[in-house]
Amino acid sequence: MKNSIIFTCIAVLLFGFTAYAQENWQLYDDFNSGQIDLQKWEIDDSSATITVENGRAKFVHEEGHVLDGSYLLITQGLKTLKGIKATITVESCTGDVRARLASFTGKIGDDYVYSSHEIRADREYILSSLPVLGPAPDYVFKYAYFSGHYKNPLDFMGLPFTMWMVLSRDQANYGVEGQGEIEFSFPNKLSPTDDYFKGIGTMSAIGVGTCTAYFDDVYILRQPPSPAGSLLLLDE
Amino acid sequence: MINKLIFILFTVIIFAFSTNALAAWELYDDFSSGSINTGRWNIDDTSASISVDNGQAKFIHQNGTPNDSNYLLFKQTPENILGIKADVFIESCTGDVRTRIAGYSGIVGENHVWSALQVQPSYEKIYTSTGLEGPPPAYTWVEELHYAQYARPITVTGVSFNLTMVFSNDRITYEVDGRGKIVYKSATAIPPTGGDFKAIGTRSTNGDGPCTVYFDNVYILRP
Numbered sequence: 001m002k003n004s005i006i007f008t009c010i011a012v013l014l015f016g017f018t019a020y021a022q023e024n025w026q027l028y029d030d031f032n033s034g035q036i037d038l039q040k041w042e043i044d045d046s047s048a049t050i051t052v053e054n055g056r057a058k059f060v061h062e063e064g065h066v067l068d069g070s071y072l073l074i075t076q077g078l079k080t081l082k083g084i085k086a087t088i089t090v091e092s093c094t095g096d097v098r099a100r101l102a103s104f105t106g107k108i109g110d111d112y113v114y115s116s117h118e119i120r121a122d123r124e125y126i127l128s129s130l131p132v133l134g135p136a137p138d139y140v141f142k143y144a145y146f147s148g149h150y151k152n153p154l155d156f157m158g159l160p161f162t163m164w165m166v167l168s169r170d171q172a173n174y175g176v177e178g179q180g181e182i183e184f185s186f187p188n189k190l191s192p193t194d195d196y197f198k199g200i201g202t203m204s205a206i207g208v209g210t211c212t213a214y215f216d217d218v219y220i221l222r223q224p225p226s227p228a229g230s231l232l233l234l235d236e
Numbered sequence: 237m238i239n240k241l242i243f244i245l246f247t248v249i250i251f252a253f254s255t256n257a258l259a260a261w262e263l264y265d266d267f268s269s270g271s272i273n274t275g276r277w278n279i280d281d282t283s284a285s286i287s288v289d290n291g292q293a294k295f296i297h298q299n300g301t302p303n304d305s306n307y308l309l310f311k312q313t314p315e316n317i318l319g320i321k322a323d324v325f326i327e328s329c330t331g332d333v334r335t336r337i338a339g340y341s342g343i344v345g346e347n348h349v350w351s352a353l354q355v356q357p358s359y360e361k362i363y364t365s366t367g368l369e370g371p372p373p374a375y376t377w378v379e380e381l382h383y384a385q386y387a388r389p390i391t392v393t394g395v396s397f398n399l400t401m402v403f404s405n406d407r408i409t410y411e412v413d414g415r416g417k418i419v420y421k422s423a424t425a426i427p428p429t430g431g432d433f434k435a436i437g438t439r440s441t442n443g444d445g446p447c448t449v450y451f452d453n454v455y456i457l458r459p
Contacts (some may be wrong), residue, residue, distance in 0.1 A: 143387065143388065143389065144385070144387065144388045145387050146384070146385070146386065146387065146416070146418075147384065147385055148364075148382065148383060148384025148385070148418065148420075149382070149383055149384070150381070150382060151379065151380065151381055151382075152379065152380040152383065153379070175421075177423075178423050179423055180381075180382065180420065180421050180422045180423045181419075181420075181421040182382065182384060182418070182419070182420055182421075183417075183418070183419040183421070184384070184416060184417070184418055185416050185417040185418075185419075186416050187414055187415050187416040
């Protein structure tokens with residue numbers, strides 16, 4: 001009996017090591033309500049019109065907004081959220097506009113490490129990146145901490161891509177269904193962030209181009225609730 | 237006693253699940269013999285002079301040789317090499333010349349999967365890349381599967397870097413001491429090539445140069 005308990009405990013720990021990240025995604029919004037649910041999202045539409053169309057969040061990014069991102073910002077339980085997953089379809093896109101998952105993941109000194117997982121129409125690939133930004137409120141770009149992309153060139157126009165990113169202070173894991181995963185383990189553990197911004201949206205760095213992108217089936221991954229899981233996986 | 241055995245058994249299982257856990261790093265060459273050991277290396281020096289200087293392999297990459305790579309190619313059962321580790325020091329460099337550890341890690345249909353971990357002084361970066369190339373002998377470029385770069389810009393010239401690249405059937409792990417670890421996991425498993433091309437060396441796309449580079453303490457990972 002005692003041996004069985006030990007066996008079960010170790011098996012559970014093993015399972016926790018390998019399966020947590022894949023098994024605990026929770027649906028946050030599938031936009032089937034027909035409109036943006038203001039209980040779930042804060043809207044920043046300074047450079048795009050954001051609506052719900054046929055059960056998907058629709059962003060129409062406008063020309064002429066330099067470094068002005070538009071977002072649906074997650075509002076519920078931000079401090080325990082470590083992963084975002086969504087299906088993104090770019091219907092049409094010009095210039096350098098990108099459709100993305102975005103978040104802060106930690107700090108280096110006073111600087112913030114931003115994480116973006118994005119479809120880049122101009123470059124014909126899906127990019128994962130960790131730019132380092134200066135202190136609030138300006139968040140000025142300082143340098144690239146990491147960047148990586150998948151298959152290049154990628155035929156993506158009009159095609160849905162299920163993309164996710166899971167972030168901690170030690171590591172960033174990015175994935176694209178059918179394309180693979182890229183994981184970056186940081187050389188040094190990041191400091192905790194004090195800005196919990198996480199969202200989906202569009203942005204152009206140079207203000208050139210328009211873009212129509214759809215987001216659907218947004219899932220979130222939270223830090224594990226159990227004490228055992230917390231010991232294994234919590235990093236804050 | 238039984239509890240201890242169960243614990244040990246599961247520890248071994250956990251260990252075995254981790255990537256290449258049962259493989260072991262072994263020193264392949266520290267170049268202390270004073271010359272390139274042709275029992276260990278095949279030499280491709282079409283656009284560089286390759287020698288041993290103060291216990292290090294020294295490449296002097298010449299300009300005027302676009303898309304012409306230089307290598308020390310692993311000669312001793314390279315088909316069993318799962319990983320390469322080496323110290324790299326770039327003394328001076330101009331143009332787009334990069335220094336790298338590289339090799340074919342698998343095969344997809346008739347195409348071969350090429351992977352490299354590269355240091356490029358003029359672009360102030362260290363980057364990883366994986367791509368598909370057509371069948372030998374031409375190995376014509378097909379497409380890029382993955383690319384990633386460490387924190388950039390960084391000073392590369394005059395700094396020693398320890399580079400590591402490890403292959404397995406569905407992922408390639410790259411590591412630069414003090415710079416972090418990058419893992420590219422393919423969406424599908426990539427069977428081994430059974431081929432034998434794994435190497436250290438230099439290359440310029442544009443035919444730039446010259447570039448003087450040292451390699452030392454080359455380790456390999458075998459099953």
